[in-house]
Amino acid sequence: MQCSYFDAGICRSCTLLDTPYAEQLAGKEQRSRELLAAFPAAEWLPAAASAQEGFRNKAKMVVGGTVEAPTLGILDARRRGVDLSRCPLCTDGILAAMPALTAFVTAAGLEPYVVPDRRGELKYVLVTESPDGELMVRFVVRDERVLPRIRRELPALLEALPNAAVVSVNLQPEHKAVVEGPHEIMLTERETLPMRLGAVTLNLRPQSFFQTNTPIAIELYAQARAWIDEVDPASLWDLYCGVGGFALHAAAPAHRRDLLTGATDALPAAARPRDVTGIELSPEAITAARETAEQMGLETVHFEAADATAFALAAPEPPELVLVNPPRRGIGPELAGWLEGSGVRHVIYSSCNPVTLASDLAAMPSFTVRRVRLFDMFPNTAHVEVITLLERVA
Numbered sequence: 001m002q003c004s005y006f007d008a009g010i011c012r013s014c015t016l017l018d019t020p021y022a023e024q025l026a027g028k029e030q031r032s033r034e035l036l037a038a039f040p041a042a043e044w045l046p047a048a049a050s051a052q053e054g055f056r057n058k059a060k061m062v063v064g065g066t067v068e069a070p071t072l073g074i075l076d077a078r079r080r081g082v083d084l085s086r087c088p089l090c091t092d093g094i095l096a097a098m099p100a101l102t103a104f105v106t107a108a109g110l111e112p113y114v115v116p117d118r119r120g121e122l123k124y125v126l127v128t129e130s131p132d133g134e135l136m137v138r139f140v141v142r143d144e145r146v147l148p149r150i151r152r153e154l155p156a157l158l159e160a161l162p163n164a165a166v167v168s169v170n171l172q173p174e175h176k177a178v179v180e181g182p183h184e185i186m187l188t189e190r191e192t193l194p195m196r197l198g199a200v201t202l203n204l205r206p207q208s209f210f211q212t213n214t215p216i217a218i219e220l221y222a223q224a225r226a227w228i229d230e231v232d233p234a235s236l237w238d239l240y241c242g243v244g245g246f247a248l249h250a251a252a253p254a255h256r257r258d259l260l261t262g263a264t265d266a267l268p269a270a271a272r273p274r275d276v277t278g279i280e281l282s283p284e285a286i287t288a289a290r291e292t293a294e295q296m297g298l299e300t301v302h303f304e305a306a307d308a309t310a311f312a313l314a315a316p317e318p319p320e321l322v323l324v325n326p327p328r329r330g331i332g333p334e335l336a337g338w339l340e341g342s343g344v345r346h347v348i349y350s351s352c353n354p355v356t357l358a359s360d361l362a363a364m365p366s367f368t369v370r371r372v373r374l375f376d377m378f379p380n381t382a383h384v385e386v387i388t389l390l391e392r393v394a
Helices: 021-035 094-108 144-160 215-231 245-249 283-296 309-315 332-342 354-362
Strands: 059-063 070-074 082-083 122-129 135-141 164-171 185-188 192-197 201-202 233-239 277-280 301-305 323-325 345-352 367-375 385-392
Touching: 021 367, 059 082, 059 094, 059 277, 070 094, 082 215, 094 135, 094 144, 094 201, 122 367, 135 144, 144 164, 185 201, 192 215, 201 245, 201 283, 215 345, 215 367, 233 245, 245 277, 245 283, 245 301, 277 283, 277 309, 283 301, 301 345, 309 332, 323 332, 345 354, 354 385
Parallel strands: 135 164, 233 277, 233 323, 277 301, 323 345
Antiparallel strands: 059 070, 059 122, 070 082, 122 135, 164 185, 192 201, 345 385, 367 385
16 A cells, blocks of 8 residues: 555554555464464464555544644644545545535634644544445534534535534543543434444444444454354343444344344244343443344344443343453453353453453463454554454363
8 A cells, every 4th residue: 555644754653554465464363373372272264354545434633733724634743733634544435525624624713722732622523434425523622612613614514525414523621632522512413323234234323432444344243243153142242332233243143134134034933033232331332222223123132331340240140152342451350250250151252452362361261262363454553353252161
């Protein structure tokens, strides 16, 4: 992949861009194998490769520059704005929206936030594109006093970007390294962005986590679903479920895949949906997951806004299978210890950090790693997603 920002030394976020892609992928797998060497896997499946560019469905753009000439991109070493509005990692739809968003900042008179001086109004512009080309646009500001100007210019923005289905303002008044604040103000009638992933269409709301690489996310969910269908548990927990991607894909065994595809063929008398519970700390994500489950008619899928560890520790009995998809810090010793002593037969662990994955596996010696597969969710960087199927052997 050729990137003018990288070549000019303006942005070096893609630390592996000088490395041929095949070597990138092989290096990531080798590193993951080394980290998991203490847990010999029965099988390493072929890695899922990504496109090198045009894969990012979300752009988190720091706003810099001036009202008259705003930049959308990153901050340099002096904490000043650097424009990356043509970053080749982003989808075509996001790139096409950048000129209109830059013009909107100027038209609304939104002063970019200056980090060293702690002054200004607009901190970030966050843009997400769905597989169907619709956009979610969010403006992260310090104070709601800018709302009249944003509302004034909103019709012009929607005319310039007719595919902007969801637009909101997020309030983040604090001067700290946290992108979003807790308060979201919706500016459009629609509040959710449909994210079509094969047979399942997830609903994405502001402040909800979603995988940034849609094609790889589709493969990741399909892999987890295949392993779940193979084990065929009657009950399953999806911990750190986000908007319900794993849970909703796993909601029925293979002979009930009609729920996902819309087929109307007669079902075997013994066919039964799975009892699936999704747990996520974000109420916004849970609202979105419940909306999808209702749309799909999945009556045995339940979602709850709660801490994953606290939920597990308080549950009267475990399910037959637990799927975990934690942030980079991993599940931690408390939840790993609970899984070790729970009696759960199978665990599927999807990790964006093989280092903490290895640490968590060390705390669960009763499980063996049956299968491992690497998904290159973040090409051109050292980051990777690794999913493992664990089976209790002791």
